[in-house]
Amino acid sequence: QKEVEQDPGPLSVPEGAIVSLNCTYSNSAFQYFMWYRQYSRKGPELLMYTYSSGNKEDGRFTAQVDKSSKYISLFIRDSQPSDSATYLCAMRPNQAGTALIFGKGTTLSVSS
């Protein structure tokens, strides 16, 4: 079992839909959880960041961490064509010197 699993999609939704993107993981030591957005032919950019469990909201984006289920989610409300991108989850333990482990990314397409 890979440490981080993420459905690659593609996921296609109409404009205005609520999008749910998810990752599962196997290492219970993971404490830092991030979501990156990557537009075509660009570098990944940090979108959301949470530490340990709980929710975090930033505008139309909400990140959730459920450590008991080893499951993290990114919700996008009122999705826009500009949200069309690949979304990568990433995580690591609370231990100095350890590198982030990335999911393979989910490709999202929002049609107008």
Next chain:
Amino acid sequence: NAGVTQTPKFQVLKTGQSMTLQCAQDMNHNSMYWYRQDPGMGLRLIYYSASEGTTDKGEVPNGYNVSRLNKREFSLRLESAAPSQTSVYFCASSEASLLYFGPGTRLTVT
């Protein structure tokens, strides 16, 4: 504030040629990383440098060498390029756990 910059943006090499990918950051971050991204494989860590003067292997270090020239710069060298090294290479820097990526170098080895 340019963030993380990478040169070149594109490169085509013949098998056996060597080249160095350059990376610089102006955010005064201690840690720097080199990743490669391939279709279906996601981002894979090649090498990282937790601080100036230190480097460590990541998941896929074979065929690569790195140099942490100073706090700002971290270069990746391919001594003898192989077609399997055709990929998009991303440099990143971080403070705490947050990584900031450069725009990438698209490398093709024929």
